[in-house]
Amino acid sequence: MIRKLPLLGLLASLSLLCSCGKSGSEEQGQDKPASPGVAASAALPTSPFDLVTKSGVEMVYLPGGEFMMGSSQGNADEGPAHKVKIGAFAMDKCTVTHEMFTKVQLPNPSHWQDNPKKPVERVRWRDAKQYCNERSLLEGLKPCYNEKTTDWDCDYSANGYRLPTEAEWEYACRAGTDGPYDFGAPDKLRQYAWFVDNADEKTHPVGQKKPNLWGLFDMYGNVSEWCEDVYSPTYYQESAAVDPHGPPSPGKDVKRVMRGGSWKASADMCRATFRQGQRTGDTDACFYTDFCGFRCVRRVTAEELPPLKANSK
Amino acid sequence: MRMRLFLLGGLLTAVASLTQTAGASDAEALQARLKALPFKIAYESYVNGNWEIFVMNADGSHPVNLTKTPDLNEHYPQVSPDGTRMCFVADKGEGRDAVRSLYVMDVDGKHRKKIADYAREPFWSPDGKVIGYLDQEFPKFNVIDYYTKGMNFYDLETGKISPHPNYTNLHHLYNPNFCANGKWIVSTVHAGMGFDHTILLIEAHGNKIIDLKIPGCRPRFSPDGKQIAWGSSDNEISAGPIDTDSDDPKMGAWRVHIKDDKNKIYHSRWSPDGQFLGFSRGPDGEGDVSKPGTFQAACEIMGVYAPGWNIGVVPAQQEGVIDLEQTTNADFTMLTTNGLSDKESAWFLPRKK
Numbered sequence: 001m002i003r004k005l006p007l008l009g010l011l012a013s014l015s016l017l018c019s020c021g022k023s024g025s026e027e028q029g030q031d032k033p034a035s036p037g038v039a040a041s042a043a044l045p046t047s048p049f050d051l052v053t054k055s056g057v058e059m060v061y062l063p064g065g066e067f068m069m070g071s072s073q074g075n076a077d078e079g080p081a082h083k084v085k086i087g088a089f090a091m092d093k094c095t096v097t098h099e100m101f102t103k104v105q106l107p108n109p110s111h112w113q114d115n116p117k118k119p120v121e122r123v124r125w126r127d128a129k130q131y132c133n134e135r136s137l138l139e140g141l142k143p144c145y146n147e148k149t150t151d152w153d154c155d156y157s158a159n160g161y162r163l164p165t166e167a168e169w170e171y172a173c174r175a176g177t178d179g180p181y182d183f184g185a186p187d188k189l190r191q192y193a194w195f196v197d198n199a200d201e202k203t204h205p206v207g208q209k210k211p212n213l214w215g216l217f218d219m220y221g222n223v224s225e226w227c228e229d230v231y232s233p234t235y236y237q238e239s240a241a242v243d244p245h246g247p248p249s250p251g252k253d254v255k256r257v258m259r260g261g262s263w264k265a266s267a268d269m270c271r272a273t274f275r276q277g278q279r280t281g282d283t284d285a286c287f288y289t290d291f292c293g294f295r296c297v298r299r300v301t302a303e304e305l306p307p308l309k310a311n312s313k
Numbered sequence: 314m315r316m317r318l319f320l321l322g323g324l325l326t327a328v329a330s331l332t333q334t335a336g337a338s339d340a341e342a343l344q345a346r347l348k349a350l351p352f353k354i355a356y357e358s359y360v361n362g363n364w365e366i367f368v369m370n371a372d373g374s375h376p377v378n379l380t381k382t383p384d385l386n387e388h389y390p391q392v393s394p395d396g397t398r399m400c401f402v403a404d405k406g407e408g409r410d411a412v413r414s415l416y417v418m419d420v421d422g423k424h425r426k427k428i429a430d431y432a433r434e435p436f437w438s439p440d441g442k443v444i445g446y447l448d449q450e451f452p453k454f455n456v457i458d459y460y461t462k463g464m465n466f467y468d469l470e471t472g473k474i475s476p477h478p479n480y481t482n483l484h485h486l487y488n489p490n491f492c493a494n495g496k497w498i499v500s501t502v503h504a505g506m507g508f509d510h511t512i513l514l515i516e517a518h519g520n521k522i523i524d525l526k527i528p529g530c531r532p533r534f535s536p537d538g539k540q541i542a543w544g545s546s547d548n549e550i551s552a553g554p555i556d557t558d559s560d561d562p563k564m565g566a567w568r569v570h571i572k573d574d575k576n577k578i579y580h581s582r583w584s585p586d587g588q589f590l591g592f593s594r595g596p597d598g599e600g601d602v603s604k605p606g607t608f609q610a611a612c613e614i615m616g617v618y619a620p621g622w623n624i625g626v627v628p629a630q631q632e633g634v635i636d637l638e639q640t641t642n643a644d645f646t647m648l649t650t651n652g653l654s655d656k657e658s659a660w661f662l663p664r665k666k
Binding site: 102104105106107108109110111113122126134147148149150282283284285286288 | 408409450451452453455457458459460485503504505507509510530597598599602603609610611612613614
């Protein structure tokens, strides 16, 4: 009959499976360009660096800081550009892959199942949150999502994994820069992203393109990424200035924010400030949106940093 | 035996039709037809904070709770072709720690026996000697319908469990059931076996797999194995002919049989005489996590609380599309009206072992 895998074996397997990006990358273990903003806490490092979680998932520590969110030159929902302050957090280096998803015993809903290192897609918003909770439990962390509430309300004070807020996602994507892409000219997008011009109408294994300035792979293209926030095209007119969490949920027919563009997105849709509202699919047994993926974040405090660093390469 | 059951059911249906009283409304005529039937209908319902299996008469009268197990949540009753036994699944525990197990019992609820843990979506062989079922994909519970791998056959006489010859390639199936000649199993697949989402014919004792290329999910063979009914969308049930004696069966010209633009309609089930199609019907939703023993997902999924859902029935052989929002009661009737998440009906002609 079915036996539960010994936890240690599972963790060891995960550590082998969850490496992302180019092996021996020159970024690993080294500090990246510093955040231009103000660190949330003087006790925390002010530069990004790689870390590896207890279950072997590669993440990047991102220092807190301040940045201009949105764009006054983009689509109507991207404005007004506004100052936002973000606390320190860690973000998955790559989007969650098939093998990461199934290792926490969730069924892989993806359309393309030919390579376990491809990003999981056709993921409902709540499925993504369930993954976050399962990974938290696997690592002995407190899950962020309350599964006994309709929207699986997020406890931002918990030390487990969760989806990024829209502000955290854009802050991470911009990596201290202020243009549409952190790498500069749009004609370089092919080096950083699988999008409509080069993806051949499918997803690709994560970590094959160049990372952004803070070492995050696939922030542009491949799969669009769920964020925690409710999507509102006018939210930037009223957004909180510090760690905004998006507008309150209106109840039914909620759209949540997706960011980053996908294999089927134009270069314009891959811009750091491009916003998309997507229905969660939570009542849809057949969620066919084969561009919906995600990556996780978790809070980092001065007390939590040493053990995280200890696991790092 | 099967032929005798069909003949008996057909005869009784015909008698019921002939005995319609002159001047009675069409709705009363349908009710009278149903009342005259010897069939019963098993279904799952959420009562007093617990999922139970009920059995009622074909006209919806006299529902009886067969399970009454406050510590277990029973689902998905499937009755043996000879009408003597019922297999089903029961969930024990909550959330990710719940365990879904396969059981069998007599159709009166007696002689209940557990067959397997981490087992889902049971179905009967045409001779009633074997219960097929799917293994759960991983030990941790997940409510999603396609959270399965492989397929097994449990021999009721010997207690032996044998894997399907193509076990390792069967993945993410749900709602399997045998055709009458035992050659084929029809099933939905979702994100597995190289398919996005489709309805498959799976060779019962071999490796052949045929994509029927029809839209939707949850197919169900008619008792004679010559038709399949299934949900062609959230709001439609379709049916069409198929030749299961062939080594390469294909769907014939199929059509939408029932539609409902307002509610979801799911879980199509044939009456033993093939004259009626039962279904579950209710509003869209994603469950209510405050209710114990339930989960959040699309409300048609087993284990998801579906407020306002009831069991209905239409004549199976009626021409044209029966629009449940437009038609008169002559064309359909709701057999339950309590809205207690009544789903997954199974018609049968009850018999003692």
